[in-house]
Amino acid sequence: MAVYTELPQSLTEVDVIIVGGGTAACIIASRLSDADAELTVLVIESGPDNLNDPAVVHPLLFLSHLLPTSKRTIFYQGTAEAQLGGRKLVVPSGGSLGGGSSINLMMYSRAQRSDWNDWGPGWSAEEMIPYLKKLETYHGPNSGSTHGLEGPTLISGGTYRAHRSENDFIQAANKVGYPEIEDLQDLDSNNGVQRALRFIGPDGKRQDTAHRYLHPRLQDGKHPNLMVLVESQVLRILFQGTKASGIEYQPNPAFQSSGTKKRIAAKKMVIVSAGALGTPLVLEKSGVGDPEVLKRASVPVVAEVPGVGKEYQDHHLLAYPYHTSLDADETVDALTGGRLDIPELIATNASILGWNAQDVGAKIRPTDAEVDALGPDFKATWDRDFKNNINKPLVSMALISGFPGDPTGLPVGQYISLSTFSVYPYSRGHIHINSTNPSDAVDFQTGFFLSPIDVTKHVWAYKTQREIMRRMATYRGELAVGHPPFPPESDAVCNKTDGPLTNVQNIKYTVEDDAIIRTWLIDNVSTTWHSLGTCKMAPLAQSGVVDSNLNVYGVQGLKIADMSIPPGNIAANTANTAFAIGERAADIFIDELRLGKSP
C-alpha cells in the first residue's frame, strides 16, 4: 500500500490505529500486518515520509536533523527552569516516519539486566531477551549469547572508523582503570569501554524502523492491510463512553496547507506511540490525565490518570572538546565546518558516509576512594543504590570524533570530544498541555539537576573523562570554551599543548575548582535526546499510566507502546529499548487480538 498524505474518502474505519509512526510504531504496525492479512492497520504520523531520503539513509548526515530548520525533528520547547539559572531547554525528538530511529546518532547500546528486571511482569531480562534477539542481525563480537542473528535490523560497525583515536582512547581509558570489554551490550558487562557498534548495516546504511520494517511491507504487494498516513497530526482519541473508538486528526500545517479536522474509527484498538514527549500530550487532549491539568486546558475528563506526563526523565548530557593531532579524515570537523562536498561523497558512495563519528562507548563506575571524595550525601546514595548492584554503571560516555556543536567562530582544526551522561538521574520533570491547540506552547520542564546528587555525578564524570583524555597520545589540550573557566593559578586550568603529556598525574582540584565545575555544569547541561517515563508502566497509585499489558488505566481499547512506558531509567542510549518495546508490544497485541503469533 502507498503512503498517503490524504486518506481516500471511502476509508472511514480500520481495525487498529497507531498514533505516531516512529521507532516502536513501525515495528508494531509491521508485525500486526504480518499476523493477519484481514486485520487493517493504519499508522498516522505527524511528520513526512522518509523513504530513501539521503539525510536519513547516510549515517554521516545525522547532524542535519539537529539544525533548528530540520523538518524531520520535533523541537519540544521547555519553560524557564530555576535550578538551571532560568534556562529554557529545547529537547529534539523524532518527527518523521521512523521517528527517532530515522534521525538519531545510531549508537547501539542496550539496557542492563537489572534495568529490565525492575519492569513489570512479562518484561524481565529473561523474558525480553527473545525480543532483543528478534529485532537484530548482530555483526559484533560475542554473537552467541544474548544477540540475534536473523532479525531485520543490522547491527555492525558500519563502513568507517577513526582507528587511531579509537585505539588511543582505549589505551588511555585502560590506564585510568577502564578495560576494553568486547561486548559491553550483553546486559551483564559493566565498567569498561567498547569499540562502538551502531544501527548501521555492513553496507553503511542507517537501520531505522521505517526502512527495516515498514517500507519493505508497503512495497511487497502482500500487505494491502497496512496503511500509512503522513504529515497529519492526531489531535485526540475519540471515546464511546470509556472505550477508545477512533481518533480525530488534521493535516500538519508544517507540511500541508491547512485542512479541516477529520475522524477515523478504530474497530478493535488504538495504540498511542507518539514518543515520550508526544504521547502524554495526545492522552491529555483526549481527556485522560490529571484532572487539574485537564481542567486548566478545558478538556472534559474521560479517565483520571494522574501519572500522565508526570515523571519525565532523560540522561543529562555534557560533552567536552579537546585539541588533537588528528588528521582531517579522522574527525567530522570538515563536514560540520562546511568543507566537505556531500553530493560528491554520495555520488562516489564514500565509505565515510557510513560513520556516526562515535567509535567508542563506555559504562563506568567510580572507585571506593572516588565515592568517598564526593562527600557523605553522595556516598549514602551510592551505598544504597549502586554499591552492591554491580550491574549498574553511574555514567555512560561516548568518544565523539569532532567538536560537539556548531563550530562557527572556532579556528579550523581537528577536535575530539567526550560526551558524558548520567544514566539513573534522580531528577524528574513533566510535560503537560496548556490547551488542545497543537500550535500552543506546552508546559514542559525537564527537571534536569533538580537533585544535587545528579550534579555531583557529573563533577565525577568531568574529572574522570579529563584524566582519560589527558592520557591520549593525540591529546593537545582542552578547548577552553567547552570546559569550566578555571583560574590561571589552578592546577585544572585549560591549556593547549604542542605534544602529548608525559608522566601524567591526576589534576588536583581545589574546593573553588569544584564550585566552578558545579556552576558550569548547571549552565551547560542539556538533553541526551533520551526522553522517557512520561506514561510509565506501574500501578495507578504509583503514578502509573499503563499496566504490564500496556492498557491505559480507566479506559478500554487504548494502548501505549513507546519510550513513555519505562518505569525506570536504563543504563543505555534508548533506541534499542524502543525497538524491543515495539517487538514485545506487538506480541501482546497479537495475542489479545487473537491473531496467532507473528512470523
Ligand SMILES: Cc1cc2nc3c(=O)[nH]c(=O)nc-3n(C[C@H](O)[C@H](O)[C@H](O)COP(=O)(O)OP(=O)(O)OC[C@H]3O[C@@H](n4cnc5c(N)ncnc54)[C@H](O)[C@@H]3O)c2cc1C
Ligand atoms: C537527536 C537524537 C539522537 C539520538 N541518538 C541516539 C543514539 O545514538 N542511540 C540510541 O540508542 N538512541 C538515540 N536516541 C534516542 C532514540 O532514538 C529514542 O529513544 C527512540 O527513537 C524513541 O522511540 P519512540 O518509539 O518512543 O518515539 P519516536 O521514535 O520519537 O516516535 C514518535 C513519533 O510520533 C510522532 N508524533 C508525535 N506526536 C504526534 C501526533 N500528535 N500525531 C501523529 N504523530 C505524532 C513523531 O513525529 C514521531 O515520529 C536519539 C534521539 C534523538 C532525537
